[in-house]
Amino acid sequence: MRADTAAIRRFNRTVTRRLGVLNEKYLGRDRPLVESRMLFEIGSSGATVRELRERLGLDSGYASRLLRALERKGLAATSGSAGEDGRVKHVRLTRSGHAELRRIDALSDDLAQSMLEPLTREQAARLVAAMTEVERLLRASGIEMTPVDPYGPNAQWCLGRYFEELASRFPEGYDRGADVAAGLDEFRPPEGCLLLASLFGESVGCGALRVLTPRMGEIKRLWVSPQVRGLGVGRRLLETLEQAARERKLRCVRLDTHESLAEARQLYRTSGYREIARFNANPYAHHWFEKILE
């Protein structure tokens, strides 16, 4: 473990210095770096102020001021009420804003190329491969699990995606009404729990626990965004929910799943769950599992 730590610290040091220098040199030419990032985040299709604030992690006042700066320079335009919610403002790039974005894009490409240029063909290939791996695993390790209120907007968004996915993957379709065995209230503390997995502020997965009997819990709504599949998020959600169950003094947790969700079944099997007989009336379930918590 000691050697790992040293390797990571060396990585941290080298990469921070190298990327810092390059970012300044290429992207911070005659514009504050945040402004470049803001332009990038607005993107060619525009965005709401709220989205920008969240993605960039900015204070609302600061974000507003940055947008005003971009407006003054004629790069972006905020249109008032876009029909839906009159408070939410939409930002789009102007014509010259688009040009500027393309310029930033080209510079980013140059930056990337400048990293490869001094290397041999073989070294370049190895660097790209290693970077891809680091990026993937760093995303995995940056994902945080936090208990949230089931009625909050992020939770609602995740659950929405979850139901959408069921609808698209079940051959027979999915009707949310037929499965409201568990109401949202059941996922609220202190009895239940709804976990959100998020990466840089963006929700990328969820999972819920509710209490069936004083000794038994049920895990439901386990979903992982397609963007981050294969990174072990599902397993971490599951383990964290089991931990929540232990804290609630539950002796075992149960869950059910649909025939067509093979990877979920695989996850449960390799996580210490054993298949049991039907324990509920869920019309969409074909397999039932249970795990005894130590």
Add this chain to the structure above:
Amino acid sequence: MRADTAAIRRFNRTVTRRLGVLNEKYLGRDRPLVESRMLFEIGSSGATVRELRERLGLDSGYASRLLRALERKGLAATSGSAGEDGRVKHVRLTRSGHAELRRIDALSDDLAQSMLEPLTREQAARLVAAMTEVERLLRASGIEMTPVDPYGPNAQWCLGRYFEELASRFPEGYDRGADVAAGLDEFRPPEGCLLLASLFGESVGCGALRVLTPRMGEIKRLWVSPQVRGLGVGRRLLETLEQAARERKLRCVRLDTHESLAEARQLYRTSGYREIARFNANPYAHHWFEKILE
């Protein structure tokens, strides 16, 4: 190549965000980040102000002010003339400075661990391996080749290391006096050229070109610091020197090498040099090479 660029940009984005957040959280707790880096660079054995300025890439005024700040906080002490050069000041950590450095060290370790902690054992191992590779290759790609004055301090330092290495590797030893066939003046533009390879401002290699006849050049003093061997620095130096020879309208370049420098001979062979008969009276040479420049 397009795909490579995209991968690098994703890497850049993810890593900058992740390390930025972590660095702030762990190292910038109640102290400006530069101050932490300064403490780290002073280290347990102290350093001169000049070294600190170079390693951190700071303006001299700024560096001075940071040191004053550390002094005020009782973390560092600058001692005036240390015997040698009265202008150069030496900085050392005080007792509480050492304690603070240990604290920062521990935090850096925590930071490293926090990146591994959410991952499975296997993922962690892969992340460390990939990071090691990225760090290595990023160092390689960050190395810059610049022509310098042979009498400058960095050039002198590199040449010194070069001669030291010869002395330690030649079984018969090495006497600099016996080999001053090439005086430093011959490496000055516009005829000759001395290249320095540097990484983040630190010199890590050198190589020189001098003109033998109007059509023929000679490459000398090719040296690569042990820290960066295996990264292709020698080959890049060689190629850059050949380019310099081409710009001087030379038709071929020659060089000689000692029996005991096997890796150098290997480099020359794989770079298009062919072995020729003795062309000089260098008592330390056993092999002579030539390359025709197109």
Add this chain to the structure above:
DNA sequence: CGCATTTCCTGACTGTAGTCAGGTATTTCT
């Protein structure tokens, strides 16, 4: 409807990072 909340905005403020122009010792070059 009235009140709380949300979304965005503005103004005032702080801290960090860094530059630039000069100034004083000390050393090196000639």
Add this chain to the structure above:
DNA sequence: AGAAATACCTGACTACAGTCAGGAAATGCG
């Protein structure tokens, strides 16, 4: 010895990044 260069310092300044308090408009809830 005198001039030029070097190493460090000081003071004044700028840009960038970000926080905090509060306010106006729109929306949601009871």
